[in-house]
Structure formats: C-alpha cells, structure tokens
Amino acid sequence: MNLTLKVWRQKDAQSDGGFVEYKIADVTNDMSFLEMLDILNEELVAKGSDAISFDHDCREGICGMCALMIDGQAHGKDKAATSCQLHMRRYQDGDTITIEPFRAKAFPVLKDLVVDRSAFDRIQAAGGFVSVATGNAQDANAILIPKQNAEKAMDAASCIGCGACVAACPNASAMLFVAAKVSQYALLPQGRPEREKRVLAMREAMDAEGFGHCTNEYECEASCPKGINVSNIARLNREFLRAAVLAE
Amino acid sequence: MNAAKTCCCQCSCRLFEFLESSIGKKVMIALAGFLLCGFLITHLAGNMFMFGGANAFNHYAEALESNPFLPLAEIGLAALFLLHIALTIRAKFANMAARPVAYEVYQGKGARTPGSSTMAATGALILAFIVIHVATLKFEVGGSKGPDLFAHVTGWFKNPLYAGFYILAVAGVGLHLSHGVQSAIQTLGVSHPRYTPMFRKLGLLFAVAISVGFASLPIYFGFFHHDMACCAAKGGAQ
Incomplete structure (x- = not known):
C-alpha cells in the first residue's frame, strides 16, 4: 500500500x-x-x-x-x-x-518525535520505592496478602511509564502514572510503612513537573497500553486525602 | 504557648499546601459541587410548588423569605458557587499551561463523553444563567415582583426568549452533572468494582431528573396552560 x-x-x-x-x-x-x-x-x-x-x-x-x-x-x-x-x-x-x-x-x-520523559523518573525518585529492608525472599506464606490485593498491585505494577496517559489526557495530567506507582505499594504490606510519605512526595513532584489536573475523562485508561485502571486514580486520591490528614 | 503557635502554623501550612495541590483543589471543587447538587434538589423541590398553583407557591415563597437564616444560607450558597468557579478556573489555566503546544490531530480513544468534553462551556452557560436568573427573579431587573411571585415567574416564562434560555441552561446543567457527579465521586476516592458502575448510572439519572424537573417549569407555564397560569395568578393575589 x-x-x-x-x-x-x-x-x-x-x-x-x-x-x-x-x-x-x-x-x-x-x-x-x-x-x-x-x-x-x-x-x-x-x-x-x-x-x-x-x-x-x-x-x-x-x-x-x-x-x-x-x-x-x-x-x-x-x-x-x-x-x-x-x-x-x-x-x-x-x-x-x-x-x-x-x-x-x-x-x-x-528531536522530531523524541520527548524527554525524565519527569516520570523524578516523580518515581521522590517516593516510588520501598526504603525499608525487606530482607531475603520469605517463605511464600510468611506475609499473608489477599489474592485480590496481590492481583491489583501486580496490575498497577505493569505500568511501563510510557507516558501515553499524559499524551492522551486532554489536560496532560500524569495522575494515572502516579496512581499506578502509588497503588503498587499501597496495596502491599511492604509498602504500607511509607504510604503517607510516599504519596505526599510523589504528588508534590508531579505538580512541580507541571502536569495538568485530572478531570476524570479516562482517556488515560483508554490509551494505556497496559490497561491500567482508573480505579487506581481513586486510590491515589484516597491515599492523598488520608496522608494529608494523618501524616505527622 | 510557642508549641501551640507552631502547631497552629503547621496546621495552616498543611491546609494551604492541600488547597494548592492539584488533588486538593479537585477535592474542594468536588465537595462544593456536591453541596451545590444538594441546593439543586431543594430548589427544584421548592419550585415544584408552582404545580400546586399560585397560593401554594406564594405561601412557600413567603415561608422561605421570612426565615431569618435565609440571608446566611444565601451567602453560603454564593460562597460555594464562587469557590467551585474560582478553583475550576485556576485548574483550567494550569491545564492549559500543561500542554502549551496543541496537537494537530486529537481524537482520543472514545472515553470522553459529551458531558466531560463540554464542562467549561456548560459551566460558563450555567454562570450566565445564574446571573440572569437572580437578576430577574430576585433583584427584580426588568419587572417588579410585587406580592405575587407566582405571577412574576410565570410572566417571565411567557417570554419565549427567557423560557428558551432557561430550558437551554437547565439542559446545560444536566450535561454538566452527567460528568460532574461521577467525576466528584472518583475525586473523593470512592471506587468499587460493584458500586462505581451503579454510581455512574445514578449520576446520569440525577442529571436527567434535575434538567427535566427544572425544564418542566418554563415548558408548562410558558407554552401550555396560559389560562390556568392566569387564573392561578389571580388566585394568588386574592
């Protein structure tokens, strides 16, 4: 053709x-x-x-x-x-x-079609990790994790940080990316000790990069190559509200 | 004493930080939106007295206006509108700045709805409507209310331009709510595989009910039952 x-x-x-x-x-x-x-x-x-x-x-x-x-x-x-x-x-x-x-x-x-997506790296570096020592691999059932939580965390962790959510969003918002990164830890016990610190830091980094506000139009979800669900954005909102009140 | 001051300062800093954050702004817009939905329900319920005739509506209006807390409620309502509008305008400007170069072609993948893609336009339409609505029906621009509010309102509804704009504006309210309700629920962090689809449908139903409910007034009293409106107005004046 x-x-x-x-x-x-x-x-x-x-x-x-x-x-x-x-x-x-x-x-x-x-x-x-x-x-x-x-x-x-x-x-x-x-x-x-x-x-x-x-x-x-x-x-x-x-x-x-x-x-x-x-x-x-x-x-x-x-x-x-x-x-x-x-x-x-x-x-x-x-x-x-x-x-x-x-x-x-x-x-x-x-250059041409190449964009600098290091803003995502900086958001991730602000809190998208577990800094407590988790030790060696444990016995499979030493830490009990409900199956649905493990699956949701895995789904969130499948985000490849391509930036399609930002590109597709009418407001160039990075909420789906940040939501996925916050969710993958918030759903697991290993991520819980730093949940407030993490979400506050990642939200701050996201806003500092100049991304837009989420208006819940869900073009991000429709365009995500990994099908990250917008329920993660609701979780990010919840985590942020919780942290805004509870963080010391 | 110093510790108390530090604590107070920290609290206000935290609150300021929250309100300045992208999520915090959205939460405040959502909360104000929900409270405004509450106002819409009570306002529509009150307006339904019009179908009970002039006496019923005028008595309702009298009871409402004689309530000593009404000015306070009105100030609160105006504050809610201003908060909702001001924060939305701030977010809109930030969103425009977040994509300084627009796409040559943008079509998305079908997630946007007629409501979601017209939020700014319907918001502006609603604001214009509120200004005209309050000016004509509260501050008596273009005609005095007199003792018979029913006759005053039906008089305006008989003006086809006024009635047409009213219907257009409440259709805009419906379109605004069709996205706004589910969006506010999501912003407040409420999401559940079983309940979220139900909330979305209920949001749509609410949007339709509000716009049809409000539109029924200018349609009925503006274009039908002219005689009844006239007689009822007379009844109200007795």
Whole structure:
C-alpha cells in the first residue's frame, strides 16, 4: 500500500518544529508501524536527508519507549498496545497518517518525535520505592496478602511509564502514572510503612513537573497500553486525602 | 504557648499546601459541587410548588423569605458557587499551561463523553444563567415582583426568549452533572468494582431528573396552560 505521512520534524529542543509530508510506497500488511518508519528512514538517509528520530527499544510492547501520537491517538488506533505493536494491516492504501510527539510541558521535545520523559523518573525518585529492608525472599506464606490485593498491585505494577496517559489526557495530567506507582505499594504490606510519605512526595513532584489536573475523562485508561485502571486514580486520591490528614 | 503557635502554623501550612495541590483543589471543587447538587434538589423541590398553583407557591415563597437564616444560607450558597468557579478556573489555566503546544490531530480513544468534553462551556452557560436568573427573579431587573411571585415567574416564562434560555441552561446543567457527579465521586476516592458502575448510572439519572424537573417549569407555564397560569395568578393575589 502507498501512504502519506505527516510527521512532526524538530531539529532540537530549542528550535521550532513543523510538519513535513512524506510519501511511502510498497508498505506491506506484515510491517509494524516502526518498521514502516525504518523503511522511510532508510530512504531518507539514502537521499542524504536527516532520518526521523523516534524512540524505540524492545519492540515487543514491554519497554514503553515507542511513544508516538498517531492520528491523535497515543500509540495509535489499537487498544492496550504500544506503537511498536501496531501493524500496517490496520491501514489502507491511500491513507494519510499524522505522527506527532507526545505533547506536554513536562515532556519537552528533544528531536522530531523524541520527548524527554525524565519527569516520570523524578516523580518515581521522590517516593516510588520501598526504603525499608525487606530482607531475603520469605517463605511464600510468611506475609499473608489477599489474592485480590496481590492481583491489583501486580496490575498497577505493569505500568511501563510510557507516558501515553499524559499524551492522551486532554489536560496532560500524569495522575494515572502516579496512581499506578502509588497503588503498587499501597496495596502491599511492604509498602504500607511509607504510604503517607510516599504519596505526599510523589504528588508534590508531579505538580512541580507541571502536569495538568485530572478531570476524570479516562482517556488515560483508554490509551494505556497496559490497561491500567482508573480505579487506581481513586486510590491515589484516597491515599492523598488520608496522608494529608494523618501524616505527622 | 510557642508549641501551640507552631502547631497552629503547621496546621495552616498543611491546609494551604492541600488547597494548592492539584488533588486538593479537585477535592474542594468536588465537595462544593456536591453541596451545590444538594441546593439543586431543594430548589427544584421548592419550585415544584408552582404545580400546586399560585397560593401554594406564594405561601412557600413567603415561608422561605421570612426565615431569618435565609440571608446566611444565601451567602453560603454564593460562597460555594464562587469557590467551585474560582478553583475550576485556576485548574483550567494550569491545564492549559500543561500542554502549551496543541496537537494537530486529537481524537482520543472514545472515553470522553459529551458531558466531560463540554464542562467549561456548560459551566460558563450555567454562570450566565445564574446571573440572569437572580437578576430577574430576585433583584427584580426588568419587572417588579410585587406580592405575587407566582405571577412574576410565570410572566417571565411567557417570554419565549427567557423560557428558551432557561430550558437551554437547565439542559446545560444536566450535561454538566452527567460528568460532574461521577467525576466528584472518583475525586473523593470512592471506587468499587460493584458500586462505581451503579454510581455512574445514578449520576446520569440525577442529571436527567434535575434538567427535566427544572425544564418542566418554563415548558408548562410558558407554552401550555396560559389560562390556568392566569387564573392561578389571580388566585394568588386574592
């Protein structure tokens, strides 16, 4: 199939960017979206042009690096999938595809489609860990954890920090990411001793990065490649309210 | 003494920090919103006396206006509205600043609802409506109330422009509530796999009930039963 791509090109963080249109021919159904971009890049390099920069790493839907806004949807049109898991069989001959970087003040564009998501690292570093010594691996049932809590914690921990929640949110809010990181510890006994300190610190770090407010529109959940549930946001709100009252 | 001062200072710092935080602001907006929902219920219940005729409505209005706590309640209500609006405007500006460069194409993945994507517009519409509503029906702009409030209100409802705007505004209230109620519940941290879907449906039902309830007044007294309104007004003046 033959496609037209409208791609955001930006030399560096300081420069202004703009859309550049490219024609790409002979795209097959079997190609992944990133492979299609690889082929376009090979053509661009062969012509002596600068290749389109985009983030990618595992290409298996695990790492969360491939952050692309494709036709106004974070990670493209598929649900619960990253950009690298999007395949060209979802498109038809003659389609025009608009590819933009994730847009948020807290995710500045570094080059073309690559954004700096280190804001997430700083939020995580503010409290997204357990600092008490948990010792060696215990006997399986030494610490009893209700099955549903273990499952909810595991679901929250499946967040890969790709930033699709921020990209998809009409307010560029990072609440789903922070909610997942707070929840994965709040649900487990090992995370409980620091629960107040953690949620207060992570909320503060989130606001300091300049993310927007959550207006509960749930585009984050719909766009999350790991299907993180918005019930985690309610838990974050609960944890924050609890900590605001109880923290010493 | 010093310890007490430090404690007091810490408490006010904590409160300030809470109110300044993104979640704290949302919690206050949600709480004010819930209290405003309570006002909507009582206001609608009072307005339903109009269907009982001029006497019933005028007696209700008299009883309400003779209550010595009414000015206090009105100040509290105005404060709630102002808090809800001021915090929302602050959050809106912060949200706009959080995405300085807009997307060329934005379509999302279908989670937004007509209510959620029009909250600012319906909020502005409701504010405009409140100004006109209070000006005309309380402060008598455009016509004196006189002793017969029923006749005054039905008189305004017979103006098709006024009635049309009233219906449009209460439809806006319904749209606002269709998102607002479930959003406030989520913001207050209430989430349960069994009850949350029920709360969402109840929120929608509440939104429909409020808008249909309020809209029934200008529709009925503005466009139907002109004679009855006239006779009832006479009855009220007796």
